[in-house]
Amino acid sequence: MSNSIKQKTKAGMILAIVFMSMYLNIENVLSLMLYDMTLAFPEVSEFTIQKIPSNMYLIQAIFTFAVGWINSKISKRKMIIIFQSGTMLGALIGYFFAGTSFAMVYVSLFVLSISAAVMSTISRSVVVETFAQNDVPKMISVSQISN
Secondary structure (H helix, E strand, C coil), X not given: CCHHHHHHHXXXXXXXXXXXXXXXXXXXXXHHCHHHHHHHCCCCCHHHHHCHHHHHHHHXXXXXXXXXXXXXXXXXXXXXXXXXHHHHHHHHHHHHHCCCCHHHHHHHHHHHHHHHHHHXXXXXXXXXXXXXXXXXXXXXXXXXXXC
């Protein structure tokens, strides 16, 4: 493989990792909407609404344990396609149906949390598998900065 092709492939991988890492900010954006949710759902306690990010992190933590098993069944490329689609589905559920009931907020949250758990794990594993040992810490740093 020529040097220019290797550089283009490496640049493409870096860009993909940066984009996957930026994607992981879903839960940070959600916390900005908590006040609006208290206005939209006055019957729901503020404590319940404030627990949304914590519940999201809990779902992610639990589902992260399943990522290895899923990866043993399907390729990383398919996982990225499937769980990026899950992100879109979760966002569409939130956009179109979350205003109907607070339960739909949790359905959207559940789908988004699972997708975020898979994407955060896969983005780091792609770094480890793709780059030379000396470049791995630098690429994980790029991933964290993007996140």
